[in-house]
Amino acid sequence: MVTREIHIMNLLPLHPNIVTLKETFENAKTFHLIIDLCTGGELLDRMKRKRRYTEREATIAIQDIAEGIKACHNNYVIHRDLNPENLMYVDDNDGSTLKIIDFGISITFTSGQLFYNEPVGTLLYSAPEVIQEHYGPESDIWSAAVILYAFLSGTLPFYDIEFNFLKNYQLFGIQYVFLTNL
Structure with a gap:
């Protein structure tokens, strides 16, 4: 898996919203990847502290995520695990x-x-197509939309600890209601 990760990261361009692989080395037991230093922590930690983002904060963050996804997809890479971690x-x-x-x-x-x-x-961020086992790069967009939902609401759209219930809910039980007075 590490060799695939190295291969994928070498395909990606230098981009402000994608971590850069600086160097790799290995010893008898492990691979080591030297990447950009990111001292601000995981998005998940900030989301836990803030609970909800303002629309402006969410816009700035989702633009970064969308630009990173765009760079990946322009270079024919699907991330497949976009989530706040x-x-x-x-x-x-x-x-x-x-x-x-x-x-x-x-x-x-x-x-x-x-x-x-x-x-x-990560199931909570997975597109229905991923769960149905026929997906393409659009699945990364779904994951970004789930993150945006969490930014603005402080919760996830599909949260249940029971996998089968959650899987069925995502695939078959979604009832969207669009408010006309917004």
Whole structure:
């Protein structure tokens, strides 16, 4: 898995919203990846502290995530596990840049290609197509939308500790209501 992550990261361009692989080395037991220093911590930690983001804060953060996804997809890489634990802030400042990290289960794709394999990634952020085992790069967009929902509401749209219930809810039980007075 580490060799795949190294391969994927070498395919990606230098980009402010993607962690850069600086160097790799290995010893008899382990691989070591030297990446950008991100001292601001995981997005998940900030989300826990803040509970909710303002619309402005959410806009800034989701722009960083979207730009990172765009750079990945422009280079034919699907991340497949976008979630707040795989997004790091460059520093502790409010408005700090977010970077996508952890390309361990990422894959390359060709235009129009769908993947038919077991679900991957973090279930609470997974697109229905991933759970149904036929997905493409759009699944990363779904994950970003779940993160945006969490920014603004302080909760996840599909949260249940029972996997089968959650899986069925995501696939078949969604009732969207659009308010017309907003």
